[in-house]
Amino acid sequence: MRTKRLFVLLLSVLLVFAGCGKEKSGEEEFDTEAEIWEGEAPLDGDGNVREVVDGKIRSYFTGEWIDVNLGLRRPLAIMLNNKREALPMSGVNDASVVYECPVEGRITRWMGIFEDWEDLERIGSVRSCRLYFLDFAQEFDAIYAHFGQAIYALEALNGGEFDVLSGGTKYIEHPVSNMYDRISRPGKDWEHTLYAFPDGIVKDIEKKGYSLEMPEDYSRKFLFAPAGEIEEYEGYPDATLLQPGGTGGANGFGGVQATFEYNPEDRKYYRSTYGNPHIDELTGEQFAVTNVIFQYCDGNVLDSEDYLHFASQSYNNDCFVFTNGKMIEGYWNNSSGGLGTPARYFDNDNNEIVLNNGKTFICIVWNDYVDDVVIQ
Numbered sequence: 220m221r222t223k224r225l226f227v228l229l230l231s232v233l234l235v236f237a238g239c240g241k242e243k244s245g246e247e248e249f250d251t252e253a254e255i256w257e258g259e260a261p262l263d264g265d266g267n268v269r270e271v272v273d274g275k276i277r278s279y280f281t282g283e284w285i286d287v288n289l290g291l292r293r294p295l296a297i298m299l300n301n302k303r304e305a306l307p308m309s310g311v312n313d314a315s316v317v318y319e320c321p322v323e324g325r326i327t328r329w330m331g332i333f334e335d336w337e338d339l340e341r342i343g344s345v346r347s348c349r350l351y352f353l354d355f356a357q358e359f360d361a362i363y364a365h366f367g368q369a370i371y372a373l374e375a376l377n378g379g380e381f382d383v384l385s386g387g388t389k390y391i392e393h394p395v396s397n398m399y400d401r402i403s404r405p406g407k408d409w410e411h412t413l414y415a416f417p418d419g420i421v422k423d424i425e426k427k428g429y430s431l432e433m434p435e436d437y438s439r440k441f442l443f444a445p446a447g448e449i450e451e452y453e454g455y456p457d458a459t460l461l462q463p464g465g466t467g468g469a470n471g472f473g474g475v476q477a478t479f480e481y482n483p484e485d486r487k488y489y490r491s492t493y494g495n496p497h498i499d500e501l502t503g504e505q506f507a508v509t510n511v512i513f514q515y516c517d518g519n520v521l522d523s524e525d526y527l528h529f530a531s532q533s534y535n536n537d538c539f540v541f542t543n544g545k546m547i548e549g550y551w552n553n554s555s556g557g558l559g560t561p562a563r564y565f566d567n568d569n570n571e572i573v574l575n576n577g578k579t580f581i582c583i584v585w586n587d588y589v590d591d592v593v594i595q
Contacts, residue, residue: 261291264438279433280315280332280359281509282443282576289334292431296361297415299329300346301475303493305411310342311506312499318355319463320583321471321518323525328352332359336417340501343414345386345399348372351583353381354531357559360437362429364420366399366413369526382429384420386413395423440561441579442571449486450573451543458539458546461488462593463513463582470588477582479511481544486575488541509577511541512564513592514551518585529583531558536586538564539594542575546594 261269261276269276269290276290277283294315299308301319311317314331322328330352336342347367353375356363366386368376376383377392387394398419401412424431444450459481464472479488487507490497496505515537518529530536534554540547549572553562564572584592 262435264434264436277443277446278315278334279437279439280334280441281578282441282446282574284446285334291433292334293433294359294361295333295336295364295420296352296356296359297331297333297342297364298346298348298352298366299331299342300344300411301327301329301492302411303475304408305344305346306492307498307500308343308506309414309500310336310339311497312502312504313339315578316359317508317578317580318352318583319472319477319580320349320351320355320529321527321585322349323527324474325469325471325525326474327471327477330356332356332361336420339417341402341414341416344411345413345415347388348376348385349527350375351527351529351531353383354558355581355583357381358440358531358553358561360434362424362431364398364415371521371526371528382427384423384427395419395427397422397426438556438561440563441574442563443574443576446576449543450575452545452547455545455547457544458541458594459483459544460593460595461511461513461541463584464588465591465593468588468591470585470591472582472584473591479508479541479580481541482507483544486543487577488580490580507578508580509542510574510579512579512581513539513541513584514562514581515584515586515589518587529585531562532560533562537589540564540572540574547572 263269271287274287275284276287278285278290311331315334316332318330319327328346345366348365349369350372353363362382364384367388373390376385384395385391386399398415404412461479463477464470466476467473476493478491481488487509488511490506498505516530518527521528532554533551535550535552538549538551547566549566551562551564553560566572
């Protein structure tokens with residue numbers, strides 16, 4: 220485990236257990252009513268001061284101002300069911316970051332990175348783990364939640380190296396018992412009725428004894444525009460319709476007809492799946508993000524069942540970043556820090572690409588199928 224912060228945040232019921240056995244310095248106080256951090260300014264993993272203003276801090280994962288309680292704690296990474304028969308999802312509009320990767324059967328699966336999830340009615344439906352999703356979750360130092368898994372992930376899930384909230388399925392040695400439950404979904408198969416419920420998540424994190432404090436040495440993943448500013452990218456090519464796998468083929472994204480359409484009025488990319496707007500069942504709103512990244516990487520077919528694996532480390536694999544209706548071509552790199560080091564994104568002049576403040580969607584695009592990608 221990485222070195223943890225020396226101060227303790229009192230995050231209502233969520234962090235009561237994290238303070239056990241630790242003493243709080245007299246110079247560090249947190250007023251839970253005023254929600255104003257009065258201690259020493261927190262640093263990020265690069266040694267930069269994270270400014271706290273009126274109880275707010277800029278999110279590592281969206282660049283937006285959020286409650287300091289949220290900004291100084293670890294997020295939750297949870298697997299989401301993207302099968303046609305399982306839609307609509309619940310709670311996805313509250314994810315700060317979403318990953319979409321191909322899986323067996325040549326469709327895709329989602330993983331949401333959630334900073335603020337306690338007030339949601341439910342999250343899901345929840346789906347099973349693939350090892351590469353667990354690898355990507357480490358870039359956020361996230362607590363990883365799933366129900367079910369491919370055999371290739373069992374060693375990592377059971378080994379104790381990662382903080383995981385595993386459902387009670389075959390071969391899982393230490394499952395959680397509170398957070399997962401089913402709801403009635405008339406017309407849906409049983410496998411599409413399982414959800415994660417926030418009250419149970421809190422209980423299971425407490426029972427596992429996982430810390431919710433963001434590590435002091437966490438090295439940020441994204442570089443965002445200054446607060447209140449827009450990175451225009453004038454002079455860059457326009458890109459307003461994005462299809463990471465076209466509309467067919469064996470690339471995964473084509474199988475679900477993954478499409479993003481840019482709306483210049485609010486500067487967001489709206490997602491459609493299987494030819495329809497991708498709706499959050501809890502809000503009735505179409506899922507939309509500020510930034511989209513096509514992250515190209517190598518992949519392998521592991522067996523005759525078509526289980527896949529994708530590289531989560533890279534030395535200069537290609538990427539395309541889309542923000543403000545523009546396309547920035549470049550590469551991504553996290554080769555020097557080991558597995559779980561946050562990948563960063565650079566243009567072809569070796570400048571780190573600046574994202575606009577808001578949610579980000581990352582499509583893991585298989586290098587074998589780059590010719591299927593559609594950008595217009």
